[in-house]
Amino acid sequence: MGLQGDDALLHQRVVSGDESALAELYDRFSPLVFGLCVRVTRDRTIAEDITQEVFLTFWERPLAFDPERGTLRAWLATIAHRRAVDHVRAEERKKPSHLGPRLFEREPAPMEDSVLDAEASARVRHAVQSLPAEQREALEMAYWGGRTYRQVAERLGLPEGTVKSRIRQALRQLAGMLAEEGVR
Numbered sequence: 001m002g003l004q005g006d007d008a009l010l011h012q013r014v015v016s017g018d019e020s021a022l023a024e025l026y027d028r029f030s031p032l033v034f035g036l037c038v039r040v041t042r043d044r045t046i047a048e049d050i051t052q053e054v055f056l057t058f059w060e061r062p063l064a065f066d067p068e069r070g071t072l073r074a075w076l077a078t079i080a081h082r083r084a085v086d087h088v089r090a091e092e093r094k095k096p097s098h099l100g101p102r103l104f105e106r107e108p109a110p111m112e113d114s115v116l117d118a119e120a121s122a123r124v125r126h127a128v129q130s131l132p133a134e135q136r137e138a139l140e141m142a143y144w145g146g147r148t149y150r151q152v153a154e155r156l157g158l159p160e161g162t163v164k165s166r167i168r169q170a171l172r173q174l175a176g177m178l179a180e181e182g183v184r
Helices: 003-017 021-039 043-058 072-094 111-129 133-144 149-156 160-180
Strands: none
Touching: 003 021, 003 072, 021 043, 021 072, 043 072, 111 133, 111 160, 133 149, 133 160, 149 160
16 A cells, blocks of 8 residues: 555544544654754644644544545644744744844854855845846745745736746745855
């Protein structure tokens, strides 16, 4: 039986209240969920909490997952991403003033690393600024503003597919420009 079949069986077992099925799903998917949460929140403790919330949500409402609409892996990742983004946005709202996205915030590094990072950051900033305005705006809102595609689409008054296309095009252009300059 493939993973799809295993997932369907485990899903049915969770629907039936089988705690061991939830434990198996947690073992299988918690690294994905946790890793995604760490990337979004940049905080391992918060990521652990969100990971637990995602699996608790699944346990409490297993029928919220519809196998006809996609895989369990994708569903859990989507829930995790939304929760992590919501957390980041809530934290941003708590701050007394928001001065805009901090594009290249990092921990202190040795001097030579700092110089190299500053040079690379300047190149990235320049590359981002050279993008067409509609691509740059969508990219900045999604990646540095912590918004989902849907939130960016709503804010810009555009279809979600258009926003996704703009962001993909922007990322491709950035990759090409930065590769030409030797920035990895």
